[in-house]
Amino acid sequence: MKSDFDVALPSIKQLQTLIKEGKQVEVKLLSGDLLNGKLVWQDKNCLCVMDANNQSTTVWRQALAYIKSKN
Amino acid sequence: MKSDFDVALPSIKQLQTLIKEGKQVEVKLLSGDLLNGKLVWQDKNCLCVMDANNQSTTVWRQALAYIKSKN
Amino acid sequence: MKSDFDVALPSIKQLQTLIKEGKQVEVKLLSGDLLNGKLVWQDKNCLCVMDANNQSTTVWRQALAYIKSKN
Amino acid sequence: MKSDFDVALPSIKQLQTLIKEGKQVEVKLLSGDLLNGKLVWQDKNCLCVMDANNQSTTVWRQALAYIKSKN
Protein backbone atom coordinates (compact mmCIF):
# COMPACT_ATOMS: atom_id res chain seq x y z
CA MET A 1 0.00 0.00 0.00
CA LYS A 2 1.59 3.26 -1.10
CA SER A 3 0.92 5.51 1.82
CA ASP A 4 0.14 9.20 1.74
CA PHE A 5 1.23 12.32 3.53
CA ASP A 6 -2.33 13.51 3.78
CA VAL A 7 -2.83 15.68 6.85
CA ALA A 8 -6.43 14.48 7.15
CA LEU A 9 -5.35 10.88 7.76
CA PRO A 10 -5.68 9.68 11.38
CA SER A 11 -2.08 8.42 11.41
CA ILE A 12 -0.66 11.76 10.22
CA LYS A 13 -2.89 13.71 12.60
CA GLN A 14 -1.87 11.47 15.48
CA LEU A 15 1.81 12.25 14.86
CA GLN A 16 0.96 15.96 14.59
CA THR A 17 -0.75 15.77 18.00
CA LEU A 18 2.26 13.95 19.49
CA ILE A 19 4.52 16.74 18.14
CA LYS A 20 2.31 19.51 19.57
CA GLU A 21 1.94 17.86 22.98
CA GLY A 22 5.63 16.96 23.20
CA LYS A 23 4.75 13.45 24.40
CA GLN A 24 7.44 10.86 25.03
CA VAL A 25 7.39 8.19 22.33
CA GLU A 26 9.09 4.94 21.53
CA VAL A 27 9.94 4.53 17.85
CA LYS A 28 10.77 1.03 16.64
CA LEU A 29 12.57 0.66 13.30
CA LEU A 30 12.78 -2.23 10.86
CA SER A 31 16.53 -2.24 11.52
CA GLY A 32 15.68 -3.32 15.07
CA ASP A 33 16.65 0.06 16.57
CA LEU A 34 14.45 1.52 19.30
CA LEU A 35 14.52 5.31 19.72
CA ASN A 36 13.11 7.18 22.72
CA GLY A 37 12.27 10.86 22.81
CA LYS A 38 9.85 13.46 21.51
CA LEU A 39 8.76 13.92 17.93
CA VAL A 40 9.75 17.38 16.73
CA TRP A 41 8.71 17.41 13.08
CA GLN A 42 7.45 15.19 10.27
CA ASP A 43 7.44 15.58 6.51
CA LYS A 44 6.66 13.28 3.61
CA ASN A 45 9.94 11.34 3.92
CA CYS A 46 10.99 11.56 7.54
CA LEU A 47 10.23 12.04 11.23
CA CYS A 48 12.58 13.73 13.67
CA VAL A 49 13.02 12.35 17.20
CA MET A 50 14.75 14.44 19.92
CA ASP A 51 16.11 12.49 22.88
CA ALA A 52 16.63 13.58 26.51
CA ASN A 53 20.10 14.97 25.61
CA ASN A 54 18.70 17.13 22.80
CA GLN A 55 20.27 14.83 20.26
CA SER A 56 18.00 14.74 17.22
CA THR A 57 17.67 11.77 14.89
CA THR A 58 16.07 11.95 11.46
CA VAL A 59 14.19 8.71 10.79
CA TRP A 60 13.12 7.59 7.31
CA ARG A 61 9.43 6.61 7.17
CA GLN A 62 10.31 3.51 5.16
CA ALA A 63 12.11 2.28 8.26
CA LEU A 64 9.19 2.65 10.68
CA ALA A 65 7.80 -0.45 12.35
CA TYR A 66 5.74 1.19 15.10
CA ILE A 67 5.37 4.22 17.39
CA LYS A 68 4.10 3.90 20.93
CA SER A 69 3.31 6.96 23.03
CA LYS A 70 4.15 6.52 26.67
CA ASN A 71 1.18 6.67 28.99
CA MET B 1 2.30 -5.24 -5.74
CA LYS B 2 1.26 -1.77 -4.70
CA SER B 3 -1.61 -2.43 -2.36
CA ASP B 4 -4.75 -0.41 -1.94
CA PHE B 5 -6.83 0.96 0.87
CA ASP B 6 -9.99 -0.06 -0.88
CA VAL B 7 -12.75 -0.81 1.63
CA ALA B 8 -14.22 -3.39 -0.71
CA LEU B 9 -11.11 -5.58 -0.55
CA PRO B 10 -11.47 -8.74 1.58
CA SER B 11 -8.30 -7.93 3.53
CA ILE B 12 -9.49 -4.40 4.44
CA LYS B 13 -12.97 -5.68 5.30
CA GLN B 14 -11.50 -8.41 7.45
CA LEU B 15 -9.57 -5.84 9.51
CA GLN B 16 -12.71 -3.71 9.76
CA THR B 17 -14.59 -6.73 11.14
CA LEU B 18 -11.81 -7.43 13.63
CA ILE B 19 -12.03 -3.80 14.80
CA LYS B 20 -15.83 -3.94 15.18
CA GLU B 21 -15.81 -7.26 17.01
CA GLY B 22 -12.89 -6.28 19.26
CA LYS B 23 -11.24 -9.66 18.66
CA GLN B 24 -7.84 -10.46 20.14
CA VAL B 25 -5.19 -10.52 17.42
CA GLU B 26 -1.55 -11.30 17.05
CA VAL B 27 0.31 -8.89 14.77
CA LYS B 28 3.71 -10.00 13.50
CA LEU B 29 6.04 -7.35 12.07
CA LEU B 30 8.94 -7.56 9.64
CA SER B 31 11.14 -6.27 12.47
CA GLY B 32 10.39 -9.54 14.26
CA ASP B 33 8.14 -7.88 16.87
CA LEU B 34 4.94 -9.64 17.87
CA LEU B 35 2.12 -7.47 19.22
CA ASN B 36 -0.95 -8.78 21.03
CA GLY B 37 -4.18 -6.88 21.53
CA LYS B 38 -7.23 -5.53 19.74
CA LEU B 39 -7.26 -3.52 16.56
CA VAL B 40 -8.82 -0.11 17.20
CA TRP B 41 -8.47 1.69 13.88
CA GLN B 42 -6.87 1.45 10.45
CA ASP B 43 -6.10 4.02 7.80
CA LYS B 44 -4.11 4.00 4.58
CA ASN B 45 -0.73 4.08 6.35
CA CYS B 46 -1.25 2.46 9.72
CA LEU B 47 -3.10 0.11 12.09
CA CYS B 48 -3.52 0.76 15.78
CA VAL B 49 -3.23 -2.11 18.31
CA MET B 50 -4.41 -1.67 21.91
CA ASP B 51 -2.97 -4.13 24.41
CA ALA B 52 -4.44 -5.45 27.70
CA ASN B 53 -3.01 -2.42 29.58
CA ASN B 54 -4.68 0.06 27.22
CA GLN B 55 -1.30 0.89 25.71
CA SER B 56 -1.83 1.68 22.05
CA THR B 57 0.77 1.08 19.36
CA THR B 58 0.58 2.59 15.87
CA VAL B 59 1.93 0.09 13.36
CA TRP B 60 3.04 1.05 9.84
CA ARG B 61 1.48 -1.17 7.16
CA GLN B 62 4.83 -1.51 5.42
CA ALA B 63 5.99 -3.38 8.51
CA LEU B 64 3.20 -6.00 8.55
CA ALA B 65 4.11 -9.64 8.08
CA TYR B 66 0.85 -11.24 9.24
CA ILE B 67 -2.20 -10.90 11.48
CA LYS B 68 -3.78 -13.88 13.21
CA SER B 69 -7.06 -13.60 15.04
CA LYS B 70 -7.22 -15.75 18.13
CA ASN B 71 -9.85 -18.47 18.01
CA MET C 1 9.20 -4.02 -9.85
CA LYS C 2 5.73 -2.93 -8.85
CA SER C 3 3.74 -6.11 -9.14
CA ASP C 4 0.17 -6.51 -10.25
CA PHE C 5 -2.92 -8.31 -9.12
CA ASP C 6 -3.69 -9.33 -12.67
CA VAL C 7 -5.59 -12.62 -12.74
CA ALA C 8 -3.99 -13.49 -16.07
CA LEU C 9 -0.49 -13.57 -14.58
CA PRO C 10 0.97 -17.08 -14.08
CA SER C 11 1.84 -16.30 -10.45
CA ILE C 12 -1.70 -15.16 -9.60
CA LYS C 13 -3.24 -18.10 -11.48
CA GLN C 14 -0.90 -20.51 -9.70
CA LEU C 15 -2.14 -19.27 -6.31
CA GLN C 16 -5.73 -19.49 -7.53
CA THR C 17 -5.11 -23.13 -8.49
CA LEU C 18 -3.55 -23.85 -5.11
CA ILE C 19 -6.65 -22.37 -3.44
CA LYS C 20 -9.06 -24.44 -5.57
CA GLU C 21 -7.14 -27.68 -5.09
CA GLY C 22 -6.63 -27.11 -1.35
CA LYS C 23 -2.99 -28.12 -1.64
CA GLN C 24 -0.66 -28.00 1.34
CA VAL C 25 1.81 -25.14 1.00
CA GLU C 26 4.78 -23.75 2.81
CA VAL C 27 4.83 -19.94 2.94
CA LYS C 28 8.14 -18.30 3.84
CA LEU C 29 8.07 -14.66 4.96
CA LEU C 30 10.73 -11.96 4.94
CA SER C 31 10.39 -11.88 8.74
CA GLY C 32 11.79 -15.42 8.70
CA ASP C 33 8.45 -17.01 9.65
CA LEU C 34 7.43 -20.22 7.91
CA LEU C 35 3.71 -20.97 7.71
CA ASN C 36 2.22 -24.34 6.77
CA GLY C 37 -1.33 -24.91 5.62
CA LYS C 38 -3.75 -24.34 2.75
CA LEU C 39 -4.34 -21.10 0.92
CA VAL C 40 -7.95 -20.03 1.31
CA TRP C 41 -8.12 -16.67 -0.43
CA GLN C 42 -5.99 -13.97 -2.00
CA ASP C 43 -6.61 -10.34 -2.79
CA LYS C 44 -4.45 -7.44 -3.90
CA ASN C 45 -2.88 -6.94 -0.47
CA CYS C 46 -2.96 -10.29 1.26
CA LEU C 47 -3.08 -14.10 1.20
CA CYS C 48 -4.85 -16.18 3.82
CA VAL C 49 -3.30 -19.42 5.10
CA MET C 50 -5.36 -21.93 7.11
CA ASP C 51 -3.37 -24.39 9.21
CA ALA C 52 -4.26 -27.93 10.34
CA ASN C 53 -6.07 -26.53 13.41
CA ASN C 54 -8.26 -24.24 11.29
CA GLN C 55 -6.31 -21.24 12.53
CA SER C 56 -6.20 -18.71 9.72
CA THR C 57 -3.37 -16.22 9.22
CA THR C 58 -3.62 -13.20 6.94
CA VAL C 59 -0.26 -12.62 5.29
CA TRP C 60 0.73 -9.31 3.66
CA ARG C 61 2.09 -9.80 0.11
CA GLN C 62 4.93 -7.39 0.87
CA ALA C 63 6.17 -9.95 3.37
CA LEU C 64 6.28 -12.91 0.95
CA ALA C 65 9.63 -14.53 0.22
CA TYR C 66 8.41 -17.75 -1.40
CA ILE C 67 5.62 -20.32 -1.58
CA LYS C 68 6.31 -24.02 -2.08
CA SER C 69 3.53 -26.49 -2.73
CA LYS C 70 4.13 -29.85 -1.11
CA ASN C 71 4.49 -32.70 -3.60
CA MET D 1 13.75 2.50 -8.29
CA LYS D 2 10.50 0.98 -9.43
CA SER D 3 11.64 -1.75 -11.77
CA ASP D 4 9.98 -2.97 -14.91
CA PHE D 5 9.04 -6.25 -16.50
CA ASP D 6 10.29 -5.05 -19.84
CA VAL D 7 11.49 -7.98 -21.93
CA ALA D 8 14.07 -5.74 -23.61
CA LEU D 9 15.90 -5.10 -20.33
CA PRO D 10 19.23 -6.98 -19.96
CA SER D 11 18.20 -8.33 -16.56
CA ILE D 12 14.91 -9.77 -17.86
CA LYS D 13 16.60 -11.17 -20.97
CA GLN D 14 19.32 -12.74 -18.84
CA LEU D 15 16.68 -14.61 -16.79
CA GLN D 16 14.93 -15.65 -20.01
CA THR D 17 18.24 -17.09 -21.28
CA LEU D 18 18.79 -18.93 -18.00
CA ILE D 19 15.29 -20.43 -18.33
CA LYS D 20 15.88 -21.54 -21.95
CA GLU D 21 19.29 -23.03 -21.25
CA GLY D 22 18.17 -24.76 -18.03
CA LYS D 23 21.28 -23.54 -16.22
CA GLN D 24 21.81 -24.24 -12.55
CA VAL D 25 21.39 -21.07 -10.51
CA GLU D 26 21.75 -19.93 -6.94
CA VAL D 27 18.99 -17.57 -5.82
CA LYS D 28 19.63 -15.56 -2.65
CA LEU D 29 16.65 -13.97 -0.92
CA LEU D 30 16.37 -11.02 1.45
CA SER D 31 15.04 -13.49 4.03
CA GLY D 32 18.49 -15.08 3.97
CA ASP D 33 17.27 -18.20 2.14
CA LEU D 34 19.44 -19.65 -0.61
CA LEU D 35 17.69 -21.70 -3.29
CA ASN D 36 19.46 -23.95 -5.80
CA GLY D 37 17.96 -25.23 -9.02
CA LYS D 38 16.82 -24.19 -12.48
CA LEU D 39 14.62 -21.27 -13.34
CA VAL D 40 11.44 -22.50 -15.05
CA TRP D 41 9.40 -19.34 -15.55
CA GLN D 42 9.22 -15.66 -14.65
CA ASP D 43 6.40 -13.15 -14.67
CA LYS D 44 5.99 -9.62 -13.37
CA ASN D 45 5.65 -10.71 -9.73
CA CYS D 46 7.56 -13.97 -9.40
CA LEU D 47 10.24 -16.41 -10.51
CA CYS D 48 9.92 -20.16 -10.26
CA VAL D 49 12.90 -22.31 -9.20
CA MET D 50 12.86 -26.11 -9.66
CA ASP D 51 15.29 -28.07 -7.53
CA ALA D 52 16.99 -31.43 -8.18
CA ASN D 53 13.96 -33.27 -6.69
CA ASN D 54 11.52 -31.49 -9.02
CA GLN D 55 10.22 -29.45 -6.10
CA SER D 56 9.25 -26.04 -7.43
CA THR D 57 9.37 -22.85 -5.38
CA THR D 58 7.66 -19.63 -6.41
CA VAL D 59 9.81 -16.70 -5.37
CA TRP D 60 8.50 -13.12 -5.07
CA ARG D 61 10.70 -10.61 -6.94
CA GLN D 62 10.52 -8.25 -3.98
CA ALA D 63 12.47 -10.87 -2.04
CA LEU D 64 15.36 -11.20 -4.52
CA ALA D 65 18.84 -10.24 -3.38
CA TYR D 66 20.87 -11.84 -6.18
CA ILE D 67 21.03 -14.65 -8.74
CA LYS D 68 24.28 -16.37 -9.65
CA SER D 69 24.50 -18.82 -12.51
CA LYS D 70 26.85 -21.67 -11.82
CA ASN D 71 29.84 -21.80 -14.20
Next chain:
Amino acid sequence: MKSDFDVALPSIKQLQTLIKEGKQVEVKLLSGDLLNGKLVWQDKNCLCVMDANNQSTTVWRQALAYIKSKN
Protein backbone atom coordinates in the same frame (compact mmCIF):
# COMPACT_ATOMS: atom_id res chain seq x y z
CA MET E 1 4.62 6.45 1.57
CA LYS E 2 6.39 7.14 -1.71
CA SER E 3 8.81 9.85 -0.78
CA ASP E 4 9.97 12.75 -2.89
CA PHE E 5 13.21 14.40 -3.82
CA ASP E 6 11.66 17.80 -3.39
CA VAL E 7 14.27 20.35 -2.36
CA ALA E 8 11.65 22.29 -0.40
CA LEU E 9 11.04 19.37 2.00
CA PRO E 10 12.55 19.81 5.49
CA SER E 11 14.26 16.41 5.29
CA ILE E 12 15.95 17.19 1.95
CA LYS E 13 16.93 20.67 3.11
CA GLN E 14 18.33 19.27 6.33
CA LEU E 15 20.63 16.93 4.36
CA GLN E 16 21.63 19.83 2.11
CA THR E 17 22.60 21.84 5.19
CA LEU E 18 24.59 18.90 6.58
CA ILE E 19 26.45 18.70 3.24
CA LYS E 20 27.23 22.43 3.18
CA GLU E 21 28.37 22.54 6.79
CA GLY E 22 30.43 19.36 6.51
CA LYS E 23 29.01 18.07 9.80
CA GLN E 24 29.92 14.64 11.12
CA VAL E 25 26.97 12.28 10.82
CA GLU E 26 26.06 8.76 11.78
CA VAL E 27 24.10 6.91 9.09
CA LYS E 28 22.25 3.76 10.16
CA LEU E 29 21.13 1.34 7.44
CA LEU E 30 18.41 -1.29 7.37
CA SER E 31 21.18 -3.84 6.82
CA GLY E 32 22.37 -2.98 10.33
CA ASP E 33 25.48 -1.13 9.06
CA LEU E 34 26.48 2.11 10.77
CA LEU E 35 28.52 4.58 8.71
CA ASN E 36 30.36 7.58 10.15
CA GLY E 37 31.57 10.55 8.15
CA LYS E 38 30.42 13.62 6.26
CA LEU E 39 27.71 13.76 3.66
CA VAL E 40 29.17 14.93 0.35
CA TRP E 41 26.24 14.75 -2.06
CA GLN E 42 22.66 13.50 -2.39
CA ASP E 43 20.48 12.76 -5.38
CA LYS E 44 17.12 11.08 -5.86
CA ASN E 45 18.49 7.56 -5.36
CA CYS E 46 21.51 7.89 -3.12
CA LEU E 47 23.56 9.73 -0.50
CA CYS E 48 27.35 9.75 -0.42
CA VAL E 49 29.22 9.48 2.91
CA MET E 50 32.97 10.28 3.13
CA ASP E 51 34.79 8.85 6.13
CA ALA E 52 37.88 10.11 7.96
CA ASN E 53 40.15 8.24 5.49
CA ASN E 54 38.51 9.89 2.47
CA GLN E 55 36.82 6.61 1.60
CA SER E 56 33.46 7.40 0.06
CA THR E 57 30.43 5.13 0.29
CA THR E 58 27.36 5.50 -1.89
CA VAL E 59 24.27 4.62 0.15
CA TRP E 60 20.90 3.77 -1.42
CA ARG E 61 18.03 5.79 0.11
CA GLN E 62 15.90 2.64 0.33
CA ALA E 63 18.43 1.36 2.86
CA LEU E 64 18.26 4.38 5.21
CA ALA E 65 17.01 3.84 8.76
CA TYR E 66 18.19 7.12 10.32
CA ILE E 67 20.78 9.91 10.23
CA LYS E 68 22.04 11.57 13.36
CA SER E 69 24.27 14.64 13.24
CA LYS E 70 26.88 14.71 15.96
CA ASN E 71 26.51 17.60 18.38
Next chain:
Amino acid sequence: MKSDFDVALPSIKQLQTLIKEGKQVEVKLLSGDLLNGKLVWQDKNCLCVMDANNQSTTVWRQALAYIKSKN
Protein backbone atom coordinates in the same frame (compact mmCIF):
# COMPACT_ATOMS: atom_id res chain seq x y z
CA MET F 1 11.43 7.77 -2.57
CA LYS F 2 10.82 6.04 -5.87
CA SER F 3 14.17 6.22 -7.56
CA ASP F 4 14.89 6.65 -11.23
CA PHE F 5 17.11 5.12 -13.85
CA ASP F 6 17.97 8.53 -15.19
CA VAL F 7 21.43 8.52 -16.73
CA ALA F 8 21.89 12.17 -15.76
CA LEU F 9 21.67 11.39 -12.03
CA PRO F 10 25.01 11.49 -10.17
CA SER F 11 24.39 8.04 -8.68
CA ILE F 12 23.74 6.42 -12.08
CA LYS F 13 26.69 8.23 -13.67
CA GLN F 14 28.94 7.16 -10.81
CA LEU F 15 28.07 3.49 -11.45
CA GLN F 16 28.62 4.02 -15.18
CA THR F 17 32.10 5.41 -14.43
CA LEU F 18 32.87 2.46 -12.15
CA ILE F 19 31.85 0.10 -14.98
CA LYS F 20 34.02 1.91 -17.58
CA GLU F 21 37.06 2.10 -15.30
CA GLY F 22 36.71 -1.50 -14.11
CA LYS F 23 37.29 -0.43 -10.51
CA GLN F 24 37.11 -2.92 -7.66
CA VAL F 25 33.98 -2.35 -5.60
CA GLU F 26 32.38 -3.68 -2.46
CA VAL F 27 28.62 -4.15 -2.74
CA LYS F 28 26.68 -4.53 0.51
CA LEU F 29 23.17 -5.96 0.33
CA LEU F 30 20.20 -5.68 2.66
CA SER F 31 20.43 -9.46 3.09
CA GLY F 32 23.78 -8.86 4.78
CA ASP F 33 25.79 -10.27 1.84
CA LEU F 34 28.97 -8.48 0.82
CA LEU F 35 30.10 -8.94 -2.79
CA ASN F 36 33.54 -7.98 -4.11
CA GLY F 37 34.43 -7.50 -7.76
CA LYS F 38 33.92 -5.21 -10.73
CA LEU F 39 30.65 -3.84 -11.97
CA VAL F 40 30.02 -5.02 -15.54
CA TRP F 41 26.58 -3.63 -16.36
CA GLN F 42 23.55 -1.93 -14.84
CA ASP F 43 19.96 -1.61 -15.97
CA LYS F 44 16.78 -0.37 -14.35
CA ASN F 45 16.33 -3.47 -12.18
CA CYS F 46 19.79 -4.86 -11.59
CA LEU F 47 23.58 -4.50 -11.37
CA CYS F 48 26.02 -7.20 -12.37
CA VAL F 49 29.16 -7.85 -10.29
CA MET F 50 32.03 -9.99 -11.65
CA ASP F 51 34.39 -11.45 -9.08
CA ALA F 52 38.07 -12.41 -9.38
CA ASN F 53 37.09 -15.90 -10.65
CA ASN F 54 34.92 -14.45 -13.44
CA GLN F 55 31.81 -15.53 -11.57
CA SER F 56 29.09 -13.00 -12.27
CA THR F 57 26.28 -12.18 -9.85
CA THR F 58 23.15 -10.28 -10.83
CA VAL F 59 22.09 -8.08 -7.94
CA TRP F 60 18.59 -6.59 -7.61
CA ARG F 61 18.66 -2.82 -6.94
CA GLN F 62 16.02 -3.24 -4.24
CA ALA F 63 18.60 -5.21 -2.29
CA LEU F 64 21.36 -2.55 -2.39
CA ALA F 65 22.53 -1.05 0.88
CA TYR F 66 25.76 0.60 -0.32
CA ILE F 67 28.61 0.46 -2.84
CA LYS F 68 32.14 1.42 -1.92
CA SER F 69 34.87 1.74 -4.54
CA LYS F 70 38.23 0.59 -3.31
CA ASN F 71 40.87 3.33 -3.22
